[in-house]
Amino acid sequence: MDLMHILYGVSFILFGPLIGGIIVGLDRKLTARMQGRVGPPVLQPFYDIGKLFQKERIAVIYSENFWVIAYLIFIVATGMIFFAGGDLLLVIFALTLAHVFLIIGAFSSSSPYAHVGAQRELIQLMAIEPMVILTAVGMYQVTGSFFVIDILAYGGLLIFVLPGVFVGFLYVLTFKLRKSPFDLATSHHAHQELVKGLTTEFAGPTLGIYELAHLYETVMLLGFVYLFFGANPLTGIIAVILVYIIEIFVDNATTRITWQPALISAWIVTIVLGGLNLIGLYLL
Amino acid sequence: MSYLKKSPWILHYDASSCNGCDIEVLACLTPLYDVERFGIINTGNPKHADIFVITGGINEQSSVVVKNIYDQIPSPKVVVAVGICAATGGVFRECYNIKGGVNTTIPVDVYVPGCAARPESIIDGIVAALSILEEKRKAMKKGETPL
Numbered sequence: 001m002d003l004m005h006i007l008y009g010v011s012f013i014l015f016g017p018l019i020g021g022i023i024v025g026l027d028r029k030l031t032a033r034m035q036g037r038v039g040p041p042v043l044q045p046f047y048d049i050g051k052l053f054q055k056e057r058i059a060v061i062y063s064e065n066f067w068v069i070a071y072l073i074f075i076v077a078t079g080m081i082f083f084a085g086g087d088l089l090l091v092i093f094a095l096t097l098a099h100v101f102l103i104i105g106a107f108s109s110s111s112p113y114a115h116v117g118a119q120r121e122l123i124q125l126m127a128i129e130p131m132v133i134l135t136a137v138g139m140y141q142v143t144g145s146f147f148v149i150d151i152l153a154y155g156g157l158l159i160f161v162l163p164g165v166f167v168g169f170l171y172v173l174t175f176k177l178r179k180s181p182f183d184l185a186t187s188h189h190a191h192q193e194l195v196k197g198l199t200t201e202f203a204g205p206t207l208g209i210y211e212l213a214h215l216y217e218t219v220m221l222l223g224f225v226y227l228f229f230g231a232n233p234l235t236g237i238i239a240v241i242l243v244y245i246i247e248i249f250v251d252n253a254t255t256r257i258t259w260q261p262a263l264i265s266a267w268i269v270t271i272v273l274g275g276l277n278l279i280g281l282y283l284l
Numbered sequence: 285m286s287y288l289k290k291s292p293w294i295l296h297y298d299a300s301s302c303n304g305c306d307i308e309v310l311a312c313l314t315p316l317y318d319v320e321r322f323g324i325i326n327t328g329n330p331k332h333a334d335i336f337v338i339t340g341g342i343n344e345q346s347s348v349v350v351k352n353i354y355d356q357i358p359s360p361k362v363v364v365a366v367g368i369c370a371a372t373g374g375v376f377r378e379c380y381n382i383k384g385g386v387n388t389t390i391p392v393d394v395y396v397p398g399c400a401a402r403p404e405s406i407i408d409g410i411v412a413a414l415s416i417l418e419e420k421r422k423a424m425k426k427g428e429t430p431l
Contacts, residue, residue, distance in 0.1 A: 028320075037318040041290075044323050050287030051334070054421060056358040058331070196329045203331035204358045 005149060009084025012219075016079055020215030021045040023222070027248055028188075034252045045215065052208030059206065060109055067105030068206050072213040074098035079220040085149030088136040095132075095217075099125055102198070102210070109201035117197030121185035123259045127266035128172040134274035138165040139227065141281050152230040159228045159239075164277030166228050170243060171269045175262075176221050178214075179251040182262050288334065288360070288421055289414045291323040295333035295357065299350055299386065300376070301340025304400035305367035309337060311403045319407060330356035335413055336390075337406075341369040341376050342383045354390045360420035362393040362413045366406055371395045 025042035032039025041047075059065060078094040081087065099121065106118035140146050142161050143154040151158070159166050175182040183189075186197035194200070202210055222240045229236035298306050312319045313326055327333050330353045342350060354363070365386040368374040373384040386392050393416045396409035 032318070032320060036315040038321040039318070040320050040323050044291065047287045047290035047323055051291040054286070054288060055334075055360070056424070058356075058358045196327070196332060199332075200329055201331060207332060 005085040009080040009086075012079045012083040012216075013076060016076070016219045017212055017215045020217075020219040021049075023218060023244065024215060027244070030245070030248050031252060034248070045211070049208050049211050049215075052211065053205050055204035055208075057204045057206065059203065060111075060201065064105045064108045064201060065206050067101045067108060068202060068209050068213075070101040071098050071105065072209050072216075074101060075213045075216045075220075079216050079223075082148060082220050082223055085147060085152070088139065088146045088148060088151070089133075091148075091220075092129075092132050092136055095220075096125065096129065098213075106198045106201065111201045113195040113200040114198065117185050117194055117200060120194075120259060121198050123263055124175050124182070124185055127263045128175045131168045131172040131266065131270040131274055134270060134278065135165055135169050135224065138162045138274070138278055138281070141278060148227065151227055155231060157229055157231050157235065161281065162228065162277055164273035164280075168269050168273040168277075169224065169228075170246070171273075172266060173221060173225070173243070174247060174250060175266070177218060177247055179247050181250075181254040181257045182266075183251075183256055184259055184262060187256070286418055286421060288417050291325075292334045292410065292414055292417065293325045293327045293332055294335040294337050294364075294410065295327055295330055295353070296337045296339070297350065297353060299338050299340040299346040299370065300343045300382070301367065301369060305339035305370070305398075308400045308403050309339060309366060309406060312406055317403045317407065319410070322411075324410065331358065333357050334361055334417060335410060336361060336363045337366055337410075338363065338370050338386045339366045341373040342386055342389050343379075343381045344383065345381075347383055347389045350386070350389050360417055360424050362417050362420065363390055364394045364396060364409050364413050365392045366396045366409065367401045368397060368399045371397065374399065 022042065024045045025040075028044060029039040029042055057065070074094055075098045078091050078098060081094065082091045103118045103121050106114045106121070136146060139151050139158060139162070142158060143151045145151065178186060178188060180187070184197075186199050199207060199210055222244065225240050225243050226236040229239045296306070296309050311317060334357075336354060336357055338350065363386065365371050369376060370386050373382050376382045377384060383389070394409045394413045396405050398405055
């Protein structure tokens, strides 16, 4: 890992939320247009986070602040490892650990809404982890390395050899981006059955930190999508944009489903698409 | 720089409304009025809210709930009483179970008149509340306790 890649990693601290905020802002605008509305300004996510940091910090149990800050730190660290060209396995496990901190933060309050939200987040982690790990394994099988830097250096487009893994990753990306039909734990949309699920008890700056971490996470996950098209930067960026537009469309066109079909369908997709793709690669 | 004015999140509570004003509050969220273009979101969670929108007069049962929700909203916060019942109790004022307007329980910053209040006047009321919200933020920054 040379100095340039370390610089990429460090610049993620600054550019992560900037790019993430614009992506989420455009997302909200496009969502509004799909619903026949005007929609908020593109910079709205920045206004929201700025506002949250100007609010009073109230918490019933103060330890939740600690866990949410730990969530942010681990998300940022994960993103830095990813953009510095580090080990994909480390990225995946650190990302899981970050989410475990978030879940503990939600569990530390005594609110039943936050508790059900946290339990659903645990189920979501169970649903997506196998596919995310299969993504890393698939990339290893093709390129012979778990390092992002080596995967990008691989000559061809990974999408041609890993189409099943790519579709499977898109499926679990919907969980990660908290988009319908898999926004069980907490949703971007105002009204849901659990008040606000996982984030019910986070108020003011604590919610601001959570939202900030979500911007970092969005950018990093889209980085995963880019890896499939990494050989050609232009194709990569177009693919990331297309994938995100598809996610917005699915978000607006589907209703939220219960946890059983979410978990079972994610595992079926993992086994069928991810598994068959890897077996095919092994046999060829 | 104040971000409060650009991203006010509202919490809507029906104290004992006939549902007329509630329908109008929800009408503000429809594509025709689309308050999200001002960054306004209907949160449904007091811990995320900035503006507390109440419809209907306060009765003996809803009084405790309104006080509880108000206490859970982090400062700075403003209260908007929507409709004539929320302002004074309206035609229900003399009922045995009605305490009166919202100001019998919590301090109110903006009164939106009407039976039912029209979506345009509700949006006007929210915009009026934004400048009060900003004043409260400045007071909070100076160390004074905002209501």
